[in-house]
Amino acid sequence: MKSVLCRAWDSSMCRPLDHIITVRKERKINRRFIRALTSVLFINSHVASCGFLHLSPDMDPLFLILCCLILYYRHLQSQETNPKWESANIHHFHDCATALLADAGYSLESKEILGQRYFATCDPANVRHVFTSNFNNYPKGHEYAEIFDVLLGAGIMNSDGESWRRQRAKAQMLMTAPRFRAFTAQCSRDKVEKSLPPFLALAADEGRPCDLQDVFLRLSFDLTCTLVFGVDTGCLHGHWAAGGSLHARHGRYVGDDFPPPRHPHGVLETDEKAKCWAREEDGRTIDSFIAEMVARARRRADDKSNEGAADLFSSFLCHDNTSDDGESTDEFIRDTTVNLLFAGRDGPATGLSWLFYLVSKNPRVEQKLLEELSALVATLRDGAGSAVDTSGGGSMVTFGRSEVNSLVYLHAALCEPLRLYPPVPFEHKVAAAADVLLSGKELKAGAKILFLNYSMGRMEGVWGKDCTEFWQERWVTKEGKLRHEPSYKFFSFNTRPRTCLGKELAFVQMKTAAAAVLWNFVVEVVPGHVVKPKLSPILHMKNGLIVRVHRRFHGPQVEASDDSPRKK
Numbered sequence: 001m002k003s004v005l006c007r008a009w010d011s012s013m014c015r016p017l018d019h020i021i022t023v024r025k026e027r028k029i030n031r032r033f034i035r036a037l038t039s040v041l042f043i044n045s046h047v048a049s050c051g052f053l054h055l056s057p058d059m060d061p062l063f064l065i066l067c068c069l070i071l072y073y074r075h076l077q078s079q080e081t082n083p084k085w086e087s088a089n090i091h092h093f094h095d096c097a098t099a100l101l102a103d104a105g106y107s108l109e110s111k112e113i114l115g116q117r118y119f120a121t122c123d124p125a126n127v128r129h130v131f132t133s134n135f136n137n138y139p140k141g142h143e144y145a146e147i148f149d150v151l152l153g154a155g156i157m158n159s160d161g162e163s164w165r166r167q168r169a170k171a172q173m174l175m176t177a178p179r180f181r182a183f184t185a186q187c188s189r190d191k192v193e194k195s196l197p198p199f200l201a202l203a204a205d206e207g208r209p210c211d212l213q214d215v216f217l218r219l220s221f222d223l224t225c226t227l228v229f230g231v232d233t234g235c236l237h238g239h240w241a242a243g244g245s246l247h248a249r250h251g252r253y254v255g256d257d258f259p260p261p262r263h264p265h266g267v268l269e270t271d272e273k274a275k276c277w278a279r280e281e282d283g284r285t286i287d288s289f290i291a292e293m294v295a296r297a298r299r300r301a302d303d304k305s306n307e308g309a310a311d312l313f314s315s316f317l318c319h320d321n322t323s324d325d326g327e328s329t330d331e332f333i334r335d336t337t338v339n340l341l342f343a344g345r346d347g348p349a350t351g352l353s354w355l356f357y358l359v360s361k362n363p364r365v366e367q368k369l370l371e372e373l374s375a376l377v378a379t380l381r382d383g384a385g386s387a388v389d390t391s392g393g394g395s396m397v398t399f400g401r402s403e404v405n406s407l408v409y410l411h412a413a414l415c416e417p418l419r420l421y422p423p424v425p426f427e428h429k430v431a432a433a434a435d436v437l438l439s440g441k442e443l444k445a446g447a448k449i450l451f452l453n454y455s456m457g458r459m460e461g462v463w464g465k466d467c468t469e470f471w472q473e474r475w476v477t478k479e480g481k482l483r484h485e486p487s488y489k490f491f492s493f494n495t496r497p498r499t500c501l502g503k504e505l506a507f508v509q510m511k512t513a514a515a516a517v518l519w520n521f522v523v524e525v526v527p528g529h530v531v532k533p534k535l536s537p538i539l540h541m542k543n544g545l546i547v548r549v550h551r552r553f554h555g556p557q558v559e560a561s562d563d564s565p566r567k568k
């Protein structure tokens with residue numbers, strides 16, 4: 001089940017964009033001639049080739065006709081030579097859009113992106129206006145809701161207005177409770193300690209490459225399921241029986257197929273791998289998984305001995321599990337929990353994957369992070385902390401929340417991949433009523449706006465001349481403290497009032513995992529492996545992150561302090 005579930009989850013997340021692209025292609029064929037002619041009205045030479053077009057008002061009619069003919073001829077030519085022009089270029093979408101936006105001063109009227117006309121912008125002033133100052137005028141819109149309905153239903157990520165407000169208030173209350181915060185810190189530490197170093201140690205000892213992105217996705221999925229349902233799904237195991245074969249237990253090793261999927265709780269007892277890989281099965285795979293998790297959590301809630309459970313679903317049941325119309329429905333609960341799983345799994349795993357890719361290309365950064373960890377480990381050696389040894393054929397060190405909270409450079413280093421490769425690379429809004437943006441752009445009611453977060457992280461005017469460099473120092477003040485950047489500029493977690501509810505949790509989780517990997521392993525991207533972003537609602541790596549890991553040796557082993565709760 002583990003592999004099937006992860007695959008189903010990934011596949012479902014790609015579906016919305018696949019759907020849009022398909023519709024886009026169909027429309028293109030039907031309207032080939034009309035569009036070839038009308039597009040000339042929007043000619044602007046330096047942007048035309050990539051789909052962002054400007055209106056040029058003073059054209060001579062004869063010139064216009066000539067342009068029509070040339071364009072139509074070239075259009076037909078391109079159809080013949082490369083009928084899949086759009087689907088081929090769509091994978092360069094982010095970089096192409098970034099270059100065009102930089103050229104155009106942060107905002108562009110687009111001809112069509114993924115089948116829709118948009119006002120595309122990466123201007124922080126526009127973000128601030130739309131997402132904060134005039135928030136009520138800019139819902140996500142019903143088209144967005146329809147596209148993502150497949151997976152997210154009517155959950156918090158896919159709702160607007162009163163429905164969103166109510167869900168947000170409830171989720172915020174549960175997620176900011178001190179008991180839940182303590183629970184997340186404990187779970188992050190436990191899960192990382194039990195799963196991550198043992199898994200990577202075995203990969204190192206067997207000398208086999210592994211897909212680090214997949215490892216982080218599994219880790220994050222297990223952790224999020226624990227936080228949401230109180231159940232560790234075990235997608236990334238930490239228990240290695242002697243002689244256990246790595247690839248027999250875990251999928252996604254280079255050259256290996258997924259192992260026969262098995263569900264640890266008997267929910268999806270199936271070896272029907274091929275069947276589940278078909279897309280129509282994915283939704284059902286996820287639905288039956290959620291149904292089982294909900295049923296288990298309900299049984300536990302009925303069990304009085306489980307009153308202290310701190311996971312979100314147990315807390316949710318203790319409060320109020322009613323939908324907007326006051327009814328408690330399975331569908332509403334399904335949507336709520338899927339949204340939390342979606343929000344919780346992909347962000348941290350994506351952030352971690354890009355961090356290790358960027359660190360592998362920047363030895364200077366790695367050195368700096370190791371120095372910071374080394375100083376921390378030295379304080380633990382003096383008995384001031386609680387980092388401890390983990391098992392698995394050699395002593396390793398993992399770090400808890402209080403330790404990782406002191407790691408300023410690690411926090412700063414994590415902000416860099418979140419800026420350069422934001423897990424949510426674009427946001428979408430619709431103007432409910434006509435409005436004027438701070439950049440001066442007049443919007444009609446119904447206008448669609450695309451906020452290109454990926455591009456914003458790469459604008460010189462926003463982040464300086466070194467905007468495309470990994471420069472974690474930009475996040476650190478002269479006093480060695482973390483520098484605050486306004487969220488309409490560092491937009492990776494969205495901004496008020498719809499800012500990410502899991503930001504703090506995500507940093508604890510990412511820092512706990514990153515510190516454990518950095519301190520205990522040398523990570524080397526396999527030479528020749530091509531890393532590039534995937535065009536999907538989440539900025540995964542298209543080909544994964546195939547790495548070799550080696551145990552890192554630091555000289556004398558660190559002793560755990562006497563009061564350490566983990567000393568073995």
Ligand code: HEM
Pocket residue numbers: 156157168171340341343344345346347348351418422423424427491492493494497498499500501502503505506
């Ligand atoms: C690096 C990690 C993360 C990043 C970059 C991130 C980013 C975001 C972004 C951009 C949004 C706005 C999405 C939209 O409205 O279109 C969002 C919303 C949200 N995130 Fe996160 N997130 C991360 C981790 C988490 C985690 C671990 C959780 C916890 C389960 C979480 C919970 C939520 C929730 C509940 C929302 C909905 C907020 C609302 O619509 O009012 N996030 N996140």
